[in-house]
Amino acid sequence: MPAIFVLNVPEFLPLVEHARKQPECKVVGPRLGYWRISGSPVLAFKRKELGFKPAVWHGSLTGGFVGHITHFDNDSLTIAEASA
Numbered sequence: 688m689p690a691i692f693v694l695n696v697p698e699f700l701p702l703v704e705h706a707r708k709q710p711e712c713k714v715v716g717p718r719l720g721y722w723r724i725s726g727s728p729v730l731a732f733k734r735k736e737l738g739f740k741p742a743v744w745h746g747s748l749t750g751g752f753v754g755h756i757t758h759f760d761n762d763s764l765t766i767a768e769a770s771a
Contacts, residue, residue: 689754689766690725693747701737702747721750730754730766 693699695717706712706724716722724730734744741761748764758765 688725688727689730689752689768690723691730691748691752691766692750693722693724694750695720695722698743699747701739702732705732705737725753728768729757730764732764734762734764 693702699722703714703722703724706726707714709726712724712726712730714722714724732747734741737744739747744761748759752766753769754766755769756765757767
């Protein structure tokens with residue numbers, strides 16, 4: 688199942704709050720300073736929906752992720768399950 692680890696700092700909390708409202712997402716944490724957001728079959732986020740400035744958006748994966756990035760640009764991110 689794809690997942691991202693989001694640093695537990697105020698700048699990234701809109702991502703956590705947005706994920707909590709999505710029925711396909713599960714949010715766990717924070718643990719060891721990170722939130723874990725997982726979803727199936729894909730995780731998908733849009734920068735403008737989160738209200739992120741580009742610099743924060745491009746730093747949103749600094750905590751790491753599980754899966755395969757299928758799309759990541761200035762406005763959207765999609766992560767799917769890693770292929771075997």
